[in-house]
Amino acid sequence: NILPEAAVDRPVDLSRVKISNEVAIQITGMNKWYGTFHVLRDINMTVHRGERIVICGPSGSGKSTLIRCINRLEEHQSGQIIVDGTELTSDLKNIDKVRSEVGMVFQHFNLFPHLTILENCTLAPIWVRKVPRREAEETAMHFLEKVKIPEQAHKYPGQLSGGQQQRVAIARSLCMKPRIMLFDEPTSALDPEMIKEVLDTMIQLAEEGMTMICVTHEMGFARQVANRVIFMDQGQIVEQNEPEEFFRNPRSDRTKLFLSQIL
Ligand code: ADP
Ligand code: MG
Numbered sequence: 001n002i003l004p005e006a007a008v009d010r011p012v013d014l015s016r017v018k019i020s021n022e023v024a025i026q027i028t029g030m031n032k033w034y035g036t037f038h039v040l041r042d043i044n045m046t047v048h049r050g051e052r053i054v055i056c057g058p059s060g061s062g063k064s065t066l067i068r069c070i071n072r073l074e075e076h077q078s079g080q081i082i083v084d085g086t087e088l089t090s091d092l093k094n095i096d097k098v099r100s101e102v103g104m105v106f107q108h109f110n111l112f113p114h115l116t117i118l119e120n121c122t123l124a125p126i127w128v129r130k131v132p133r134r135e136a137e138e139t140a141m142h143f144l145e146k147v148k149i150p151e152q153a154h155k156y157p158g159q160l161s162g163g164q165q166q167r168v169a170i171a172r173s174l175c176m177k178p179r180i181m182l183f184d185e186p187t188s189a190l191d192p193e194m195i196k197e198v199l200d201t202m203i204q205l206a207e208e209g210m211t212m213i214c215v216t217h218e219m220g221f222a223r224q225v226a227n228r229v230i231f232m233d234q235g236q237i238v239e240q241n242e243p244e245e246f247f248r249n250p251r252s253d254r255t256k257l258f259l260s261q262i263l
Contacts, residue, residue, distance in 0.1 A: 002247075002263055003223060003244070003247050003248070004219035004220045004222070004223050004247065004263055005220050006220050006223070006224055007195075007196070007199045007203075007218050007220030007221040007223075007224055007225075008196055008199055008200050008203060008220075008221075008224070009196075010200075012203055012206075012207070012224045012225060013207060014052075014206060014207060014225070014227075016207075016209075017050050017206070017207065017209045018050055018209070019048050019049070019050040019051050019227060020048055020049045020050055021048065022048060022049045023046060023047070023048055023049075023082075024047045024048060024049045024051070024083070024084060024179065024180055024211045025045070025046070025047040025070060025081070025082070025083055025084075025180065025213075026045075026046050026047075026080070026081075026082040027043050027044060027045040027046070027070075027079070027080070027081050027082075028044055028079055028080045029042055029043075029044060029078070029079035029080065030042070030043040030044075030069070030076050030078070030079030030080065030081060031043070031076065031077055031078045031079055032065060032069060032074065032075075032076045032077055033077055038235060039062050039065050039235050040062050040065055040066060040069070040076065040235050041234075041235040041236045042079075042236070043066060043079070043236075043237060044237070045230070045237065047180075047211065047213065048211075049179075049211050050209055050211055051211055051212075051227055051228065052206050052211075052212045052214070052225050052226050052227050052228075053212065053213045053214070053226060053227075053228050053229075053230060054214050054215075054216060054221070054222040054225070054226040054228075054229045054230070054243075055067070055213065055214070055215045055216075055229075055230045055231075055232060056215070056216065056217060056219070056222065056229065056230070056231055056232070056258070057231050057232035057233050057238075057258065058233060058258060061232040061233050061234060061235065062232055062234075062235040062236075063184075063215045063232055064184050064185075064215065066232070067104070067182045067184055067213055067215060068184075069081060069088075070083060070102060070182060070213070071083075071098065071099050071102040071104055071182065072088050072092075072095055072098065072099070073104075075090065076088075083098050083101070083102060083180070084098070084101055084102075084179060084180070086098055096128055100124075100128060100129060100176045100177075100178065101178055101179050101180065102178055102179075102180045102181075102182060103173030103174065103176060103178035103180070103181045103182065104173065104181075104182045104183075104184070105166070105169050105170055105173055105181070105182070105183045105184070105186050106169070106184050106185075106186070107184055107185040107186065107188045107189050108189055109157070109162075109165045109166055109168070109169045109189075110169065111157040111165055111168060111169060111172070112157070113156065113157050113158055114156070115156070115157075116153065116154050116155065116156055117144065117149075117152050117153050117154070117155055117156075117157070117160070117168050118137060118140055118141075118144075118153040118154060120157070120168060120172050121136075121139075121140035121143065121144065121168070121171055121172045121175045122136040122137055122139075122140050122175070124172075124175070124176055125139065125140075125175050125176060128176070129176065136175070139175050140153070140171070140175055141153065143171040143172075143174045143175055144168070144171050146171065146174070146201075146204070147167035147168070147170055147171045147201050148167070148197075148201075149164055149167055149168065149171075152164060152168070161194060162189060162190045162191065162194055163190055163191075163193075163194025163195075163197045163198055166186055166187070166190065166194075166198045167197065167198060167201050169186075170186075170198075170201055170202070170205075174205075179211065180210075180211045180212070180213070181205065181210055181211070181212045181213075182212075182213050182214075183202065183212065183213070183214040183215065183216065184215045185215055185216060185217070186198055186202070186214070186216070187199060187216065187218060188216075188217070195218070199218060199221050202214065202221070202225070203221075203224070203225055206225050214226075217262055219247070219259075219262060219263060222243055222246075223243045223244075223247065226242075226243050227242060227243075228240055228241070228242060228243075229241060229242075229243050229246040229247075231246070231250075231252075231254075231255045231258065233254045233258070238252050238254055238255060239251050239252050239255055247259065247263075
């Protein structure tokens with residue numbers, strides 16, 4: 001088997017990132033149905049602080065559903081999901097607290113089109129976290145600088161390229177000071193020349209020690225950034241391994257088939 005090509009042209013230095021013993025996410029025997037359709041089957045998964053997990057697998061395998069369960073955009077029906085020490089249950093009172101600790105970036109940016117970039121970034125901190133406006137704006141500018149588009153702060157999403165909009169979406173998530181970031185195919189809707197700038201932003205986050213779960217088909221990113229790659233098919237975790245092993249020695253026939261189709 002062949003290793004995927006690097007996703008970005010710069011060296012990636014994750015040597016300073018420590019993967020701690022502290023558990024950020026613990027999923028045990030988790031199942032989910034949509035009506036009678038068993039979409040997630042006996043999912044077991046532990047994510048430690050500082051880990052970068054890439055989830056891949058065919059379309060319809062349950063990747064989005066799994067990460068949406070982690071910030072409870074979807075409910076699971078059995079088993080346990082514990083995020084930052086809080087179990088996600090139907091009588092959970094402070095779901096907003098969990099959600100503000102778990103940032104999420106989607107394929108289709110989901111920016112508010114009638115708000116400026118700056119307003120997009122300050123909305124939730126002001127209304128959910130009750131941060132004073134001045135402070136929220138300072139934080140927003142800090143993260144817009146980090147994703148390298150502070151000069152776009154007063155424009156509207158429609159005036160930005162797809163890559164710029166996705167970097168705003170990342171900055172907007174960071175403004176809530178999350179401890180975990182979930183990415184659901186963040187580059188799938190982007191033109192090739194914009195994919196790198198978004199992956200580069202994600203890599204920068206990883207280098208700063210962010211705990212990340214990324215659903216992506218960018219196998220070069222997986223190879224350069226992930227400490228663990230998880231392959232899903234038909235609602236199950238089929239196998240997982242560190243990237244080198246995952247790409248060189250996929251164990252299941254389903255993984256081999258999937259990799260032969262995308263590499
Ligand atoms: P992936 O992200 O891996 O492509 P999804 O998690 O989006 O997969 O979907 C997994 C399966 O669940 C698919 O068969 C999809 O059609 C189905 N599904 C997703 N969302 C819903 C829903 N809200 N209601 C019913 N079925 C759904
Ligand atoms: Mg999906």
